[in-house]
Structure formats: C-alpha cells, structure tokens
Amino acid sequence: xxxxxxxxxxxLLCWLASGLGPVPPFGELLDPAHGIWTLSGNAExxxxxxxxxxxxxxxxxxxxxxxxxxxxxxxxxxxxWRTLGYVIARDRxxxxxxxxxxxxxxxxxxxxxxxxxxxxxxxxxxxxRGAERLxxxxxxxxxxxxxxxxxxxxxxxxxxxxxxSELPLEYRLLGRRPARWTPLQxxxxxxxxGQTLAQSGxxxxxxxxxxxxxxxxxxxxxxxxxxIQEPIQPSADEPRTIATVLPAPGAPDSGAVEALRAVxxxxxxxxxxxxxxxxxxxxxxxxxxxxxxxAALLAGDPHLDLTLPSIWYEAHIVVPEVVDVYGVTIPGIPxxxxxxxxxxxxxxxNTDADVMDRWVEQVDDTLRPTAYRLDGAWAPVEQRTEFYRxxxxxxxxxxxxxxxxxxxxxxxxxxxMSTRWTVxxxxxxxxxxxxxxxxxxxxxxxxxxAGFRVPAQNLLVADRGGTIAIRSxxxxxxxxxxxxxxxxxxxxxxxxxxxxxxxxxxxxxxVSPVQGFLASANQEPRDPRDGHRYLGADWPPPWRALRxxxxxxxxxxxxxxxxxxxxxxxxxxxxxxxxxxLLAAAASQGRDTVLAHAARxxxxxxxxYSTDNEGAMLFELAMGAVDRRTWDEVRPGPTPSSxxxxxxxxxxxxAWWNDRRTPERTEHRDEILSAGLRDGYQEAxxxxxxxxxxxxRWSRAHPVDIWHVLHLPSLSALGLSVPxxxxxxxxxxxxxxxxxxSWRMVVQLGPAVRGWGxxxxxxxxxxxxxxxxxxxxxxxxxxxxxxxxxxxPEELHARSSLRLTAER
Amino acid sequence: MRALRGVAGxxxxxxxxxxxxxxxxxxxxxxxxxxxxxxxxxxxxIGAALGWALLxxxxxxxGPIGPLARRAGGLFRLPGWGLILVTLLFPAAxxxxxxxxxxxxxxxxxxxxxxx
Numbered sequence: 001x002x003x004x005x006x007x008x009x010x011x012l013l014c015w016l017a018s019g020l021g022p023v024p025p026f027g028e029l030l031d032p033a034h035g036i037w038t039l040s041g042n043a044e045x046x047x048x049x050x051x052x053x054x055x056x057x058x059x060x061x062x063x064x065x066x067x068x069x070x071x072x073x074x075x076x077x078x079x080x081w082r083t084l085g086y087v088i089a090r091d092r093x094x095x096x097x098x099x100x101x102x103x104x105x106x107x108x109x110x111x112x113x114x115x116x117x118x119x120x121x122x123x124x125x126x127x128x129r130g131a132e133r134l135x136x137x138x139x140x141x142x143x144x145x146x147x148x149x150x151x152x153x154x155x156x157x158x159x160x161x162x163x164x165s166e167l168p169l170e171y172r173l174l175g176r177r178p179a180r181w182t183p184l185q186x187x188x189x190x191x192x193x194g195q196t197l198a199q200s201g202x203x204x205x206x207x208x209x210x211x212x213x214x215x216x217x218x219x220x221x222x223x224x225x226x227x228i229q230e231p232i233q234p235s236a237d238e239p240r241t242i243a244t245v246l247p248a249p250g251a252p253d254s255g256a257v258e259a260l261r262a263v264x265x266x267x268x269x270x271x272x273x274x275x276x277x278x279x280x281x282x283x284x285x286x287x288x289x290x291x292x293x294x295a296a297l298l299a300g301d302p303h304l305d306l307t308l309p310s311i312w313y314e315a316h317i318v319v320p321e322v323v324d325v326y327g328v329t330i331p332g333i334p335x336x337x338x339x340x341x342x343x344x345x346x347x348x349x350n351t352d353a354d355v356m357d358r359w360v361e362q363v364d365d366t367l368r369p370t371a372y373r374l375d376g377a378w379a380p381v382e383q384r385t386e387f388y389r390x391x392x393x394x395x396x397x398x399x400x401x402x403x404x405x406x407x408x409x410x411x412x413x414x415x416x417m418s419t420r421w422t423v424x425x426x427x428x429x430x431x432x433x434x435x436x437x438x439x440x441x442x443x444x445x446x447x448x449x450a451g452f453r454v455p456a457q458n459l460l461v462a463d464r465g466g467t468i469a470i471r472s473x474x475x476x477x478x479x480x481x482x483x484x485x486x487x488x489x490x491x492x493x494x495x496x497x498x499x500x501x502x503x504x505x506x507x508x509x510x511v512s513p514v515q516g517f518l519a520s521a522n523q524e525p526r527d528p529r530d531g532h533r534y535l536g537a538d539w540p541p542p543w544r545a546l547r548x549x550x551x552x553x554x555x556x557x558x559x560x561x562x563x564x565x566x567x568x569x570x571x572x573x574x575x576x577x578x579x580x581x582l583l584a585a586a587a588s589q590g591r592d593t594v595l596a597h598a599a600r601x602x603x604x605x606x607x608x609y610s611t612d613n614e615g616a617m618l619f620e621l622a623m624g625a626v627d628r629r630t631w632d633e634v635r636p637g638p639t640p641s642s643x644x645x646x647x648x649x650x651x652x653x654x655a656w657w658n659d660r661r662t663p664e665r666t667e668h669r670d671e672i673l674s675a676g677l678r679d680g681y682q683e684a685x686x687x688x689x690x691x692x693x694x695x696x697r698w699s700r701a702h703p704v705d706i707w708h709v710l711h712l713p714s715l716s717a718l719g720l721s722v723p724x725x726x727x728x729x730x731x732x733x734x735x736x737x738x739x740x741x742s743w744r745m746v747v748q749l750g751p752a753v754r755g756w757g758x759x760x761x762x763x764x765x766x767x768x769x770x771x772x773x774x775x776x777x778x779x780x781x782x783x784x785x786x787x788x789x790x791x792x793p794e795e796l797h798a799r800s801s802l803r804l805t806a807e808r
Numbered sequence: 809m810r811a812l813r814g815v816a817g818x819x820x821x822x823x824x825x826x827x828x829x830x831x832x833x834x835x836x837x838x839x840x841x842x843x844x845x846x847x848x849x850x851x852x853x854i855g856a857a858l859g860w861a862l863l864x865x866x867x868x869x870x871g872p873i874g875p876l877a878r879r880a881g882g883l884f885r886l887p888g889w890g891l892i893l894v895t896l897l898f899p900a901a902x903x904x905x906x907x908x909x910x911x912x913x914x915x916x917x918x919x920x921x922x923x924x
Contacts, residue, residue, distance in 0.1 A: 006905050006908035006909045007905075007909050009905050010835060010902065010905035010906060013901060013902065013905065014832065014835070014902075017831065018832075026884075026898070027831040027832065028830070028831060029880075030831070030895045030898050031831040032826070032860050032864045032866075033826045033830075033863050034826075034831075036876065036880050037863075037864060037867045037873060037876070038867065039876055040867055040870065040871035040872060040875075041867060041870035042871070043871040043872065043875075043876070044871065169880065712882075713882060714881070714882020714883050715879055715882070767875065767876060767879040767880065768871065768873070768876035770875065
C-alpha cells in the first residue's frame, strides 16, 4: 500500500470511528478508558458512597438489599422523593428520558426523524399541551408541585454528579447526553401511562360496523353491557349469561358510510385495537375466613408491555411516623403505585371505562378552520403550532393543532372532530397515591384514593383487620341525552357536552362481600341489573375473571402459594366454552380425514397453555379462522370480541354464520366451526410442520419476546418459553406475546405484613450489570421472591449503601 | 529486549494518551513514537493493541466485562469475544496505517535492526 493510500485509509478509519451517519462513533465506543467498557465498572453500585443533594432537609440513608431494591430512610417525605429521583436516575436514566419524551412527543430530539410519527400522534392527542397546562395550574406551594420539584432535583443531582463512565449505553450509541428533568417530564410519563390504558376506539368501531351491517346490528356487536356477567362488584347468581339473539346483518347505515369514507385506514386499524388477549391485568383478594392462615391475602399482576428495562422499579420508602411503603413505581412518577405498607396492601387493574369522547364539529373552513359552530354562533378555534426538533435542535416539521373548548381537533377527510379525554385534564393521581400510602386501614385507603381520577382503575385493597374492598375509581363523565359515549356526538351544541361526573358513592364497589373474595380482570365492573349509568362499551371478555372466580370459589383454604400458582394458571375459561363446540362440529361433518385428525388432536389436549402442551396452537389458529369466517360481514373493519362469538354459539342457524363468499349455499354454525378447525390445522402444518415431533409444542410455537426499549435485539430477551396464552390468567397475546404479567405480587396481611413479588427484568438499566435481567429466571419459573420490609436500617443486611447529605 | 521495551513503552504511551484525551490519540502517539524510535509496523500494531489491552485489563479489575461484551457485541452482530477482538484490532489498525505513512520515511532497515 502506498503512503498516500495508507493516509487515505487512516483518514477514512478515523472519520468512520468518529461517527458517520448511521455508523455509531465506534472509536469512542470501543475506547477502553471512556467508551462502553467503562460501564462494567458501574455494573454494581459501590459498597458505600456519600453524595450531596441540593435542598435536602436532613441526611437520608439508602440501603440496597440483595435484590438491589433501595430502602430509603428519610426524615421527611420530600427528602424521600428527592432520593427516589436520585436512585432511579442512577439505575434507569435513559428509560426515564425515553418514557418522558414518548409522553411529551419529543422523541425526535433524542432519536431523530424516525420518531416523528409517534411524536405527531402524541401531540395531536393534546398530551403536550395538556401536560403544560397541568403543570402551570399547580401552585408553587402545593404538595404536588413541591414533590415533583423535589423528585426532579434528585434526578438532576444525579445527572450533575454523574461521571462520564456512568453515561448509559443508549446515550453513547445515540451520541447524546441526558436532558435535565423537570416536573413537566413527570406529567409526560403519567400521560404516557394514561395513553397506554386508554379505551379510545369505541366510536370508530361502532361507526365501522354500522357502515357495513347497519346501526341495529352494530349495537349488538359492540354492546354497552357484556353478555357474560362476572362483574367486579359481586352480584347474585353469577356468573350469568344475558341471553341475546344477534339481529341479522342489516343494510349499511348511509350516514355511517358517509362518515367512514373520511376515516383513514390507520385510524380504523387503531380503533380495532386488540381483543385484550394479552393485555389487561388481574387482582384478587381473599378474606381471612377463606384463607388457611386466617389472614387476608391480596394478589396483583398488571399486564403491560414487557420491556427491558421493565416499566416497574421496586422501592421501599420509610419516613418514621409518616409513611412506610413498599412496592413498585414507574420511573418518572414520585409515588409507589402498587404495593403495601404496615397495614394495607393494594393493586390495580384498568377499568376500561369510556373516558374519551368525540364530537363532530361544524367548522368555517374545512381545510384551515378558525371557528366552529356552537349554539348558533361561531366560537374561535384555538391554534397552537407544534415544532418537532431534531437531535441538533433543528426543526424537522411543524404542525398546527386546533382545539375547541372540548379538546384537540382532528381531521377526518372533510370533517373535523374534537376529543375530550379525562387524562388531559387531571394530574392529581400521584397526590392520591402518596396519601393512600399513609393509610392504616382499607377504609382510610379508599378515602384517600377518592381523589384518584385518571387513569380509571379498579382499586383492590385489603388490610390487616381482615377487610377486603374494591372500587372502580376514576373520573367517569356524565353525559346529557342518551348518556352514551360510544357514538360520535354533535359538536354544534353545548347540550352534548359532559355535564359532570359520577359521585364516588355511585362507583362500582364492594366491601368485604359475603362470598369472601373479590377479583377484577378488566371485565365490566357492575352487572347492569345493579346500576344503569353508562360506564363504557365493548368490554373486554371476562374469560380471566371467570377463571379466577372459579378458582377462588373452589378453595376455602387459600394460601400464599396457591395465589402465586394461580397467577400462572394455564387454564382458560374461553377454551372451556369453545372447545366442546369445535369438537361437536367436527364430529357432525362426516368423513373428513383432515378434520377428524385435527379433532383427535384437540380432544387429546388438556385445555391448558402449559409450555409443553401441543394443542393450544391448533386451538388458537382454529379460533382465528372461525373469527375470520364468521365476521366476514364486517371485515376488514373491527370485529366483535370473542364474548359475542360465544353468544352466537347458542344460535346455530344465525345469519352471521353464513359465509357470504359462498352465495350458492347457506352455512350454519357447525360448518363454520369445522371449516375453521380445518383451516387452523392446515395453517399449523404450513407454519410449524407436522404435529409429530414436538413442532406444535407451545414453548416452540409461541416464544415470547421481551424487547429492549429501543428494540435492540442483543439487549432484549427473545424467544422465551412461557406458559399462558390468550385470556389465561398469565396472558400472552398471539402476536409475539410482548405483553404480559409485568409485576406479580402476593401480600399476606397477618400480624405482620409479608409480600412476595417479581417482575421480568431487573432493577438496573445497565446491560453490563447482572441486575439488568437477573429476575427473569424467577419470573419464567413462576416463582416469587420474598420482599424485604425492614422497619429500621439495622434490620437489613445491605449489599450497598448510599448516604445523601445536604449540599452546603 | 530493546524491542520488548519499545513495545511496552508504546503500549504505555497509547494507554496514557487514551486515558487523558481519548481514542484519537492512538495514531498521534504511534506517529510520535515511530519518529523517535523507528520500528516495523508490526511492532507498532502490537504496542497499540497492548496499550488498549492494558486498559481493558484495568476495566476487568473493576467489574465483569462478560455480560457487557455479549450484549454490546450483539449490537454490532459480534459475539462477546468478537467485540473484545475488535477493541484490540482497532488501535492495531490505526497503528499499522500510521506506520505505513511514517515508518517508511523514518524506519530504515538499519535503524529497524538497531531497534531489534
């Protein structure tokens, strides 16, 4: 090589090593003194360290136990939240910023233009504006504001003190530095959670169905009450089925057809959502009379996106005489969200209530409206320009967002809609959580949580006195006219606005019911016999609720271990309902060898989603095929839930069974079920190979992926073997199973409170640390770790300690 | 023996330069070293790689690099040991190219022999 060529090669290598376009700055990354290798030096926290924090009231001690959980011993609550901000920043700094940016629509500033669509969606929902308004409305002296400020000061103290070797890997890959934390970021994280839990497509689902089969049929396909009732608020003679006959598909509703023409395909796809097969949550509690040790038991497992690092972070906060609370928090939110104190334990599930409505607005200009019609006059449209910045502060794009008095406007073809969503207008949730953490009884806890407004949750609580209670809590809007929020509303009149909210006394709730247990799994909270207010529509099927209630009814000597095992129970009420019909249908179809073989395989299946079963995949593929054949009238739009399909089983000659693609004949139930089973079998053979040789084993056919938050494969845990499937108590969706039990907890409220728990992942966000995913094996095995709950620092054998002192 | 001392000296210089100012000091250190003590490219490459190996060894003393090597290696579609190898090959490549530029002018056969 000539000298010139060598010089050119050297220049090129240096240029590339400095980072060029998509090539990461590998010179910097590989540098063993400053690059990624230095992360291994921070894999474990120092045995002991002392740091200073601005504005600290007194010294704070933090002891990390053998599971890397920080036990924060502080003199004031504010100090505790400052410290929590500090330790979470130390363990999860990149996740903190990513989640906040996702909720505030500023991901492009961290990730570049590729994140623009996600940011535009978030801002179009009004989340950025809503968060700004909520923060601006907080008085400086309010507890909420001071707590958010304190938490931010803790995060920023860590950022300020962080050595270069501690810079998280993700920042290095992106060539970025962490942004400073503000209270606004906490609200963004909070809103992001609200977005995750929002039930937002009701109007469009109904509209799409009405455009195909008419309003009467659409009403029945997406009803406001679940046809299978096993509600959260217990009622007599349950579970029960509300017998309904689905009206035959009717003529398309011309108004809906016209409205739907303007709806973008993507909006419809989003509205279709999923059937809740992998998402949702469970919680249940058992009164002392039905437990072996005569102490109340409580279990909770929220089903959310499984990611590395996990959405949850475990922490214990002790402020003597004030609060002593253990549980999980979401990085960015200064509160323990699910957990227990010395007297009370609690867990949540999503209520799936309808807290987001849409109004069709009449505007002065269909392209750039400046006013909308309201009670016969023109009201001004508020406009706001959104700037999307790139990683170097450059403007990538701008949007003009418009708002009516109800909320953000969105354009559907030539029409405009406005949306009102409770999450945009309420930010006091963490106040309620902090107050509830100080409660000494279930009653006091519920009283404190009366102020919890968004996102609407089914709050389950148990105390050492033996009380168990549940309440579906949130800001539930009261509407004029029909009271329903599952239809597009007329925006030209204030009469269609929300007129108030439910009083807490009317919320679905129960305290220590005679049956001795309570359970929620996102099902309709209250039987329509027991209350008539509209709370939502198209409820998730109650398959998980049916299963857990069945297990609870059958056991009057419940133990901690039974609770733990139920959290991973592989049985399915949905399978119990559908499988006999599939087998009977196959038997009715005469000599079809493929069908007979498929039926034999299904009949031999134990109906469970254990990792080694070989029938679940066939069942799921068959159900998918049945769904496609049955709901051909409304496809490719949103299809009804499996609960509606379940009701249809009892009407074997319903017009819905008929497949319109075969006009020469009229199909009935058994023909569709058997055709679906045959389709499912053939699809299974095509995708997985022959049923022999273990190819259809659930663990092999349905691996679960837990992705890193940036979707980087080597930082993810992929292809995991996990029991559970659609609608089992530990659910796993059919599209990769990326959602599931994100935190499993069981608490026994005896003379002393004891807790067990785990989540898939680890406390550290540093991939060099063993604590990055050290809890995964335990989670995969379905085991729980006992949670250390010391009253004083001396009671804990700490692996590492941190002393925080006030900055002089 | 002198060659060994030379390589060790370069390794220390590369390590020190990297600690003080970053990876880009590797070609600078190698160039200076070759100007002062002309040597074959191979020796410069070994010295530079050894310098970073010393720093990696120091890192190992402060925490295990196995999990990090595996996970970070995967980012570049490399096995864990592959990333360690690349980490050592990178300064070696820089040194080799510098030696080609600087070495031919200054490392005459006689002086190279003298170094050896």
